[in-house]
Amino acid sequence: MNSMKGKLAEWWKKLRRIPIKYVLLGAVIALAVALCISIYMRTNIQKRYSGARAQIQEQTFQHMIVMTDLFARVDDPSVDVRNKLIPSLKAEYAAVDALNTALVDGFGASSAVLSSEQTEAFEAAFEEYASAYREGKATGLARDDMAACIVGIQQMIDERYAPETEEEPVLVIGATAAPQS
Secondary structure, eight states, X not given: OHHHHHHHHHHHHHHHHXXXXXXXXXXXXXXXXXXXXXXXXXXXXXXXXXXXXHHHHHHHHHHHHHHHHHXXXXXXXXXXXXXXXXXXXXXXXXXXXXXXHHHHHHHOGGGOSSOHHHHHHHHHHHHHHHHHXXXXXXXXXXXXXXXXXXXXXXXXXXXXXXXXXXXXXXOOTTOOOOOOO
């Protein structure tokens, strides 16, 4: 035990001989390294976070594309609208709604694909279909409301996937410049 105390006392004396500027320099270097590691980790986390949000949004848009494709067949006489089309459309909408809710819950309202008004409009259109079928009434009003909802998401799809075109400048060959006075 005495030898341990002796070694500790010897080490303490050597440590006290080190100039304070070297200790501070070592602390600054350690702090800089820790800061660089922290920045790198934060950047990596932000990239993953952004990537996850983009993937969920993309999947939401894919389900919306399927919805528009399904609804495009609503006037086809060979399609069973009541038993096939509307249930398929509702299943796709359920996926869109779940993904949209996950976006809002996980990333905030600004990451949502569908607004709350659009969600309410879809819910109302599905309810109108259900009510018309229950009561044996015509589904024209429900179809019109659903068509308005589908037009809204089609516009969102077009905005997201339409290629951006830039006007190319027109070069007129052989034109002479107007004389300058």
